[in-house]
Amino acid sequence: MRDFLRLLRRFGEAVTALFMLLIFATFIIQIAVRYGARIDGLVTVLPFLNPDLYGWTLEFCLALWVWLIFWGNAFVVRRRDHVTFDILSASVPRPVGRLFLGLTGLAVGIGFLASIEPTWGRFAILRLKKSATLSSLLGDWIRMRDIYSIYLVFLAVVGLRAFWSTAEAILGRELPARADKTGGDDA
Amino acid sequence: MTTEFLLCLTVLFLLAAMGAPIAHAILVGSFVYLIADGKSIGVAGKVLMDGLYQSFILLAVPLFIVAANIMNAGTISDRLLQFCVALVGRFRGGLGHVNILASLVFSGMSGSAVADAAGVGKVIIAMMTKSGHYTRGYAAAITAASATIGPIIPPSIPMVLYALVSNTSIGYLFLGGILPGLLMAGVLMTMNLWISHKRGFAVEDPVPLSDFPKITYQAFPALLMPAILLYGIYGGVTTPTEAAAVAALYALILAAVFYRSLSLHGFYEILVTSARSSAAVGLVIGGALILNYIVASENLPNRVASALGGLDVDPLLFLLCVNLLILLLGCLLDASTIILVIIPLFIPSCRELGIDLVHFGVVAIVNCMIGLITPPYGILLFVINAVTRIPLVEIIGEIWWFLSVLVFALLLLILFPGITLWLPELMGYAG
Numbered sequence: 001m002r003d004f005l006r007l008l009r010r011f012g013e014a015v016t017a018l019f020m021l022l023i024f025a026t027f028i029i030q031i032a033v034r035y036g037a038r039i040d041g042l043v044t045v046l047p048f049l050n051p052d053l054y055g056w057t058l059e060f061c062l063a064l065w066v067w068l069i070f071w072g073n074a075f076v077v078r079r080r081d082h083v084t085f086d087i088l089s090a091s092v093p094r095p096v097g098r099l100f101l102g103l104t105g106l107a108v109g110i111g112f113l114a115s116i117e118p119t120w121g122r123f124a125i126l127r128l129k130k131s132a133t134l135s136s137l138l139g140d141w142i143r144m145r146d147i148y149s150i151y152l153v154f155l156a157v158v159g160l161r162a163f164w165s166t167a168e169a170i171l172g173r174e175l176p177a178r179a180d181k182t183g184g185d186d187a
Numbered sequence: 188m189t190t191e192f193l194l195c196l197t198v199l200f201l202l203a204a205m206g207a208p209i210a211h212a213i214l215v216g217s218f219v220y221l222i223a224d225g226k227s228i229g230v231a232g233k234v235l236m237d238g239l240y241q242s243f244i245l246l247a248v249p250l251f252i253v254a255a256n257i258m259n260a261g262t263i264s265d266r267l268l269q270f271c272v273a274l275v276g277r278f279r280g281g282l283g284h285v286n287i288l289a290s291l292v293f294s295g296m297s298g299s300a301v302a303d304a305a306g307v308g309k310v311i312i313a314m315m316t317k318s319g320h321y322t323r324g325y326a327a328a329i330t331a332a333s334a335t336i337g338p339i340i341p342p343s344i345p346m347v348l349y350a351l352v353s354n355t356s357i358g359y360l361f362l363g364g365i366l367p368g369l370l371m372a373g374v375l376m377t378m379n380l381w382i383s384h385k386r387g388f389a390v391e392d393p394v395p396l397s398d399f400p401k402i403t404y405q406a407f408p409a410l411l412m413p414a415i416l417l418y419g420i421y422g423g424v425t426t427p428t429e430a431a432a433v434a435a436l437y438a439l440i441l442a443a444v445f446y447r448s449l450s451l452h453g454f455y456e457i458l459v460t461s462a463r464s465s466a467a468v469g470l471v472i473g474g475a476l477i478l479n480y481i482v483a484s485e486n487l488p489n490r491v492a493s494a495l496g497g498l499d500v501d502p503l504l505f506l507l508c509v510n511l512l513i514l515l516l517g518c519l520l521d522a523s524t525i526i527l528v529i530i531p532l533f534i535p536s537c538r539e540l541g542i543d544l545v546h547f548g549v550v551a552i553v554n555c556m557i558g559l560i561t562p563p564y565g566i567l568l569f570v571i572n573a574v575t576r577i578p579l580v581e582i583i584g585e586i587w588w589f590l591s592v593l594v595f596a597l598l599l600l601i602l603f604p605g606i607t608l609w610l611p612e613l614m615g616y617a618g
Contacts, residue, residue, distance in 0.1 A: 016462035017455055023249060027432035031425060061246055066239050068249065069473065072466025073210075076459070081467045082208035083521050089206030097206075104207035107198075111215040118229030148236045155232075158211070 012075030019068040023061050030057040056133040063134065063147050070154035079165070098169045105166030112159030116152055123148050192485050195220035209524055210467075213474030220481055231477050238476035243428065244357060245472060247347045249465035250431035256457045257438040258293075262448040263409045264307040267292055268314075270406035277393035280383025282315045283329050284376055290333035291372045292410065294340040304334040304567050309574045320389045324581030325382075331567040331582065332589035333375055335556040340368035342416060342431060345526055345555060348472065349548045352479070352531045356545075357427045358420055359611040363549045366606050370599065371553070374592040382588060408441055421614065468523060475527030482532065492535040502540040506547070506601050509533050510554050514594070517558020521566055525555050543618055545611055546604045553600060557593050560586055 036042050036049040043050050089100050126145040134142050199216030203209055218228045239245070258264055268289050275284040286308075293307050308330040315326035338345045341361030350357040382388075394402070416434055419425040425433055442449040449457075482488065495505065516525055530551055537547050559567045562583045572579050600606055608616070 013459045013462075016466065017458035020249060020253065020458045020462040020465070023246065024253060024432060024435060027246075027250065027429055028436055031429050031433065058243065062240055062243065065246055065249065065469070066236065068462055069239065069466050069469035072462055073470050076463050077467050077470075078463075079208075081463055083210065083467060083471050083523065084203070084206055084208050088204045100205035104202050104205045104211075107202055107215055108207060108211045111218050112211075115218055115228045115232065118227045119232035120229070122227065122229035122233045147240075148232075151232050151236055162211075 009075070012071070016068060016072045016076050019064050019071065023064045023068070026057050026061050026064070030054065033057075056137040059131060059133045060137060063131075066147065067150050070150040074154045074157035098172065102166045102169035105162040105164075105169065107162075109159050109162035109166065112155045112162065116155050116159075119155065120152060123152075189485060191220050191223035192481065194223050195481060208470075209521070210470040210474040213471075213478055217474075217477045217481060234480045235473045235477050238480075239469070239473055242351055244347060244351055245469075247342075247357075247428040247431040248344055248468060248472075249461065250428070250435050251342055251344055251347075252465050252468075253457065253461040254431065254435035254438050256461050257435060257442055257449070257454075258409075259307070260442065260449060260453055260457055262446050263438065263441055264289075264293060265310060266406045266446070267409050268307060268310060269402050270410070272314075273394040273399055273402045276391050278380075279390050280379045280388050281391045282311065282318060282321065283325075283379035283383060283388075286311050286315070286326075286329050287333040287336075287372050287375050287379065290330075290336050291340065291368065292413075294337035294368065304330060304570050304574075308334055308571065312571070312575050312577070318391065320391070322581070322585070323575075323577045324585040327571045327575060327577045327582040328585035328589060329375070329379060331560045331565070331571055331586060332593065333372070334567055335553075335559055335593065336368050336371050336375075338556055339364045339371060339549070339553055340413075341365065341420075342427070342434065343552070344468075345522055345552045346548070347427075348523060348526045349530065349552060351472075352475075352527060353534050353544050353548060355548055356616075359545050359614075359616045360548055361420065361427065362611045362614055362616075363545045363607045364552070365610055367549055367553055367596070367600050370606060371593060371596050374596045375589060378588055378592045408445055412437055412441075471523050472527060475524070478528050479531055488532050488535040491532060492539045495536050495539065500540065502542050503601075505536065505540055506542060506550070510550065510597065510601060513551060513554045514557065514561070514597075517555055518561045518565075520558075522555040522559055525558065526552070543604060543608060545616065545618075546607045549607045550597065550600050553597055557590070557597060560590060560593075562586070 033049055033051050033054045036046075037051045089097060092100065123145050126148060127143055129144040131142050131144060131147065134147075195216045198219045199212050202212035202215055207215075214231060217231045221228045221230055268285070271285045271288045271292065272282075275281060275288050278284055289307050289311060312323070312326045312330050315321045316323045337343075341364055343361065343364060346360045346364065347357060349355070350360055412434065415437060416430050419430040419433055420427050439449070439454070443454070513525060513529065516529060520529075534544065534547075537544060559565055562568065568579060568582055568586070571577065571582060608618070612618070
C-alpha cells in the first residue's frame with residue numbers, strides 16, 4: 001500500500017512537471033514563431049514556422065495552467081505547501097490542534113464532495129461548447145467540459161484527503177509542524 | 188451586508204483560524220453563501236474555472252516562479268553575491284549592505300520575496316554569522332527586511348495579481364515600482380550604516396581591486412537579466428507574461444550551459460517544486476476569484492465608494508486610512524490574500540476620489556511586502572526561520588528598526604505620488 005502510494009505520488013509529480021515544462025516550452029515557441037515570421041523568407045524555407053499553425057498556443061497554456069493548479073492540488077501539493085493562517089492553530093495545545101484538524105477536515109470533505117454533483121450539473125452545458133482554438137491541436141473531439149473536468153477530480157481527491165486527515169486526527173497521528181513551512185506563499 | 192455574506196465570512200474565518208488552507212476555507216465559505224442565497228453550489232466551480240481560464244496575465248506567475256527557482260538552484264545567486272561583496276563589502280556594516288544590494292539586484296530577476304529570502308538570503312546569512320561581526324538575529328532581520336524589495340522592483344508576482352484585480356497596465360505598474368524599490372534600499376542601507384556605527388561592527392577585509400574584473404566577468408551574464416527583461420517589456424518585444432518565460436529560459440541557459448551548474452535531474456526537481464508552489468498559489472487566486480464574485484454580487488465596493496463619496500473624504504486621508512488598515516491586516520494575513528481579496532474593495536473608491544491606480548497599487552504592494560515581515564504573522568520571518576533555524580524571537584528582536592524605516596519609506600510614497608509615477612509618466616503613462 002505504502003509503495004503504491006509513493007508510486008502514485010511520483011507519477012503525480014511527473015505529470016505536474018510535464019505541465020510546467022509544456023507551459024514554458026509553448027511560450028518560447030510562441031515568441032520564436034512570432035519573430036521567425038518577421039524574417040524574410042524563413043517561413044518559405046521552414047514551413048512549420050508559419051504563424052498560422054500556432055493559433056492555439058495561448059489557449060493551450062491556459063488549459064495547462066488550469067490542469068496544473070487542480071492536478072497539482074489533488075496529487076502533489078502537501079498540507080504544508082498551502083497558504084494557511086496558522087497563528088492560532090499552531091499555538092493551541094495538542095488535543096485542541098487535533099480537534100481543529102478533525103473539524104476542518106470534516107467541513108472541507110463534506111463541502112467538496114457535496115459540490116461535485118451540482119458542479120457537474122453546471123458544467124453540463126459546456127459539453128456542447130467547443131474550444132476556441134484547441135481543436136486544431138488536439139482534434140475535433142475536445143469540448144470545454146473536458147478541460148474543466150479536472151476541477152471535479154480535484155474536488156473528489158481533496159475531499160477524500162480531507163476525510164483522511166480527520167481520520168488521522170482521531171487516530172492521533174503526527175500533526176504538521178510550522179517549522180516545515182517553506183513554500184506556499186510565493187508572493 | 189446581508190446575512191448570507193456574514194455567514195460566508197464566519198465560516199471562512201472560522202475554518203482558516205482552525206488551520207484549514209485559506210483556499211479551501213474560501214471554497215467552503217462560498218458554498219455556504221450560495222446555499223444561503225438559494226443558488227446552486229455548482230456556481231462556485233463555474234465562476235472559478237471561467238475566471239482562471241480567462242486570465243492570461245496569470246500565466247506569468249508559474250513562469251516567474253520557475254525562473255526564481257532556476258536561479259536559486261544554479262550558482263547564479265552565488266556569483267551575484269560575490270559581485271556585491273566586491274562592490275560594497277569594504278564599507279562599515281559591509282555584509283549588511285551586500286545583503287541589501289544583493290536583494291536589489293536579485294529582485295530584478297525574480298518576482299518573489301520568498302524566493303529571494305530562501306535563496307540568496309540563506310547564503311548571505313551564513314556569510315554574516317560566519318564573519319563573527321553580526322549576531323544571527325541581525326543577519327536574519329536585515330535579510331528579511333531587504334527581501335521585501337524583491338516584488339517592488341520588476342518583475343513582480345504581486346503586481347501581476349494587482350493588475351488582474353484592478354485592470355491596470357502591468358507594464359506601467361512594473362515601471363512604477365523601480366524608484367520606490369530604490370528608495371526602500373536607500374532607507375535600509377542608511378539604517379544599517381547607523382546601527383553598524385552605533386554597535387561598532389568591524390569592517391571586513393576589502394576584496395582586492397585586482398580580483399574585480401574576474402568577479403564582474405563571472406557575474407556579468409546574470410547582471411544582464413534585468414536589462415533583458417525590461418527591454419523585452421518596454422521595447423515592445425514581448426508581453427510581460429512572455430518576458431517571464433524569457434527570464435526563465437535565460438536563467439536556464441545561464442545555469443545549464445554558461446555556468447554548468449544544473450543537471451537534468453536538478454531541472455526536473457525545479458519543475459516539480461515550481462509546479463507545487465504555483466498550484467498552491469493558483470488555488471488561492473481561484474478562491475479569490477469566487478470571493479470577488481460574491482463581493483461583487485453584494486455590490487460591496489460600490490457601496491463603500493458611494494458611502495465615501497457622500498462623506499466627501501480627502502483622498503490623502505483615504506489613502507492613509509486604507510494603508511493603516513492594510514498594515515494591520517498584514518500582521519495577520521498573507522500578501523496574496525490581501526491583494527486579491529481586500530484591495531479590490533477599495534478600487535472603486537480610488538476611482539471616485541481620483542487616486543491614480545498605479546500609484547495606489549504600488550503603495551499597497553509595498554505595504555503588503557512590509558506585512559511579510561510584521562510579527563506575529565510574517566511569512567518571510569517563518570521562511571528564514573525554517574531555512575536557517577535561527578529562532579524567531581531573535582529575528583523579531585532585531586526587525587523593528589528596519590520595519591520602522593520601511594514604514595517611513597511607505598509614508599513618503601503615499602505623500603509624494605511623484606516618486607512612483609515619475610518613470611511611468613516619462614514612458615507615456617497618461618494617468
